[in-house]
Amino acid sequence: MLPHTPDDASGARWTRAGRNPRLLLCGVFGPYGVDDLCGRRENTMELYHNQVTRLQGPASLRFHHRSFGLYFIAANVAADVTVLDFPSRRRFLREIRKDYDIVGISFITPNFIKAKEMARLVRLHAPNSIIVLGGHGAAIEGVEGLIACDHVARGEGIRWMRNFLGQDTAAPIVHPILPCSEYESIFGVPVPGPTPSVLVPGLGCVNACNFCCTSHFFERAYVPFLRTGREVFEECCRIADARRTPVFSVMDENFLKDRDRAMGLLAEMERTRRWFSFYISSSAEAITAFGIENMVRLGVSMVWIGFESQNADEFAKNAGLDAAQLVRDLRRHGVSVLGSAILCMEHHTPDNIGADIDFVVGLNADMIQFMLYTGMPVTRLYEDHKRRGLLKEDLPYEEWHGQNELNWRHPAFPGNEPKRWLDSAFRRDFEANSSSIYRMTETAVRGYRTLAARESRDACLEARRRQLRRRARLYSHLLPVIERHAVNEDERRRAIALDAEQRELLGPLRITERLVRFGARLLAARWDVRLRLLGDRLQPATIVTQYRGGRAV
Numbered sequence: 195m196l197p198h199t200p201d202d203a204s205g206a207r208w209t210r211a212g213r214n215p216r217l218l219l220c221g222v223f224g225p226y227g228v229d230d231l232c233g234r235r236e237n238t239m240e241l242y243h244n245q246v247t248r249l250q251g252p253a254s255l256r257f258h259h260r261s262f263g264l265y266f267i268a269a270n271v272a273a274d275v276t277v278l279d280f281p282s283r284r285r286f287l288r289e290i291r292k293d294y295d296i297v298g299i300s301f302i303t304p305n306f307i308k309a310k311e312m313a314r315l316v317r318l319h320a321p322n323s324i325i326v327l328g329g330h331g332a333a334i335e336g337v338e339g340l341i342a343c344d345h346v347a348r349g350e351g352i353r354w355m356r357n358f359l360g361q362d363t364a365a366p367i368v369h370p371i372l373p374c375s376e377y378e379s380i381f382g383v384p385v386p387g388p389t390p391s392v393l394v395p396g397l398g399c400v401n402a403c404n405f406c407c408t409s410h411f412f413e414r415a416y417v418p419f420l421r422t423g424r425e426v427f428e429e430c431c432r433i434a435d436a437r438r439t440p441v442f443s444v445m446d447e448n449f450l451k452d453r454d455r456a457m458g459l460l461a462e463m464e465r466t467r468r469w470f471s472f473y474i475s476s477s478a479e480a481i482t483a484f485g486i487e488n489m490v491r492l493g494v495s496m497v498w499i500g501f502e503s504q505n506a507d508e509f510a511k512n513a514g515l516d517a518a519q520l521v522r523d524l525r526r527h528g529v530s531v532l533g534s535a536i537l538c539m540e541h542h543t544p545d546n547i548g549a550d551i552d553f554v555v556g557l558n559a560d561m562i563q564f565m566l567y568t569g570m571p572v573t574r575l576y577e578d579h580k581r582r583g584l585l586k587e588d589l590p591y592e593e594w595h596g597q598n599e600l601n602w603r604h605p606a607f608p609g610n611e612p613k614r615w616l617d618s619a620f621r622r623d624f625e626a627n628s629s630s631i632y633r634m635t636e637t638a639v640r641g642y643r644t645l646a647a648r649e650s651r652d653a654c655l656e657a658r659r660r661q662l663r664r665r666a667r668l669y670s671h672l673l674p675v676i677e678r679h680a681v682n683e684d685e686r687r688r689a690i691a692l693d694a695e696q697r698e699l700l701g702p703l704r705i706t707e708r709l710v711r712f713g714a715r716l717l718a719a720r721w722d723v724r725l726r727l728l729g730d731r732l733q734p735a736t737i738v739t740q741y742r743g744g745r746a747v
Contacts, residue, residue: 382721423458528641
């Protein structure tokens with residue numbers, strides 16, 4: 195192994211040596227979501243349980259998501275790459291001792307201390323390895339002076355790494371075949387079948403809301419990987435054939451923004467009569483332009499919409515929006531809605547913030563993400579707060595997770611007041627609208643009823659009707675569990691009524707379905723005991739994936 199210096203860091207030297215460079219690409223080490231020297235209990239490794247359904251107790255949605263960017267880099271460079279996801283500190287130490295040419299560490303701002311410790315360990319145990327920092331944490335100002343490293347990869351990582359290795363930056367992007375989540379359960383009941391596949395058509399968003407890390411990380415532009423509907427369709431076919439599931443979670447900030455591409459995808463599905471289903475994120479204005487009817491035909495099962503505030507005109511993407519009507523229309527057509535809202539914005543005070551919470555709760559979306567108004571490095575909000583001297587320069591980065599304390603000085607919400615309002619908002623949504631899994635079941639039943647009532651259905655709508663029927667029936671098997679664990683009497687009555695409605699609509703239960711329900715009740719009882727004895731922290735298992743010259747092995 196050649197010793198490295200900043201002046202001799204170009205990957206072209208491995209090409210000259212006639213061998214592929216050896217790369218280790220890592221996420222930060224665990225444990226996650228615990229209070230220790232490196233992290234905080236609020237920063238869990240579960241998107242939904244952390245930011246969406248976190249106060250719903252056993253009804254919370256439990257998923258673990260991989261560090262997708264690492265796999266995209268590994269699949270798109272001529273190198274021998276090991277991707278180490280969810281490692282323990284000990285497992286990371288064991289791996290770096292294999293003397294990799296390059297060790298890449300991907301992290302977000304709250305995991306700054308973990309990234310710093312990992313870099314220190316590399317310097318100590320693998321001094322010949324080049325250290326590259328990446329991920330959203332790479333946007334921290336002067337991070338190269340705060341963490342021992344040789345290079346910082348900012349922006350789109352595939353082209354950065356190709357350039358660093360002296361390879362063709364304009365070569366086609368290869369989409370890796372990956373599950374979106376490793377673990378899916380509700381009430382401790384595993385979701386049956388393969389998890390959805392991840393699909394990344396592109397990165398970034400041109401809307402560039404002032405708080406959005408993704409928009410600003412990619413310089414307020416959209417970086418397309420798949421430019422046409424046919425390209426998206428062909429990737430769906432390839433991935434679906436490999437993973438044997440037609441369901442995709444689309445990692446794209448505003449998928450419907452490119453209306454022509456989405457319509458092209460729909461046209462390909464209708465032409466071939468191959469029907470995929472999608473979980474997507476899109477802004478309200480993009481949804482309005484695309485049309486709910488087209489969303490149904492496209493197979494959108496869930497859409498994440500940034501409502502942010504009751505003042506629709508505060509964000510251009512929501513100008514003139516009737517949010518409540520949009521949510522009602524989407525759910526009536528079988529499209530679940532995850533709406534996001536921001537608390538402790540600059541205009542908020544203890545006297546008016548409750549009105550914004552009431553507005554969002556009143557939308558009765560399937561799920562709500564409440565987050566604190568937090569400007570992360572590189573965003574316009576961060577720059578604005580920094581310019582005005584509002585940033586809490588002494589607040590450790592591990593507290594910058596938007597679920598506890600503000601990283602800026604808000605005169606109306608000092609100390610732990612933001613967390614108190616945040617927890618109150620989650621609790622109010624849960625108690626007023628019931629658990630998210632109840633609402634998702636209700637949406638599926640509504641959607642099936644809407645499509646079944648149509649006098650005329652073409653092949654596309656008939657396929658979507660069948661899909662909604664299956665989804666409604668599958669989700670309904672948790673209704674007796676919801677009744678047993680209801681947050682209040684309202685949810686208990688709703689669960690009983692919805693179960694009766696779906697049986698009337700879909701027919702009586704078969705014997706196998708009754709057995710499934712019985713098994714779900716047993717698993718839920720076991721999960722309840724587990725939560726009481728061990729708490730609700732789940733640690734994902736370490737995943738090691740090898741790539742040889744861009745091919746997974």
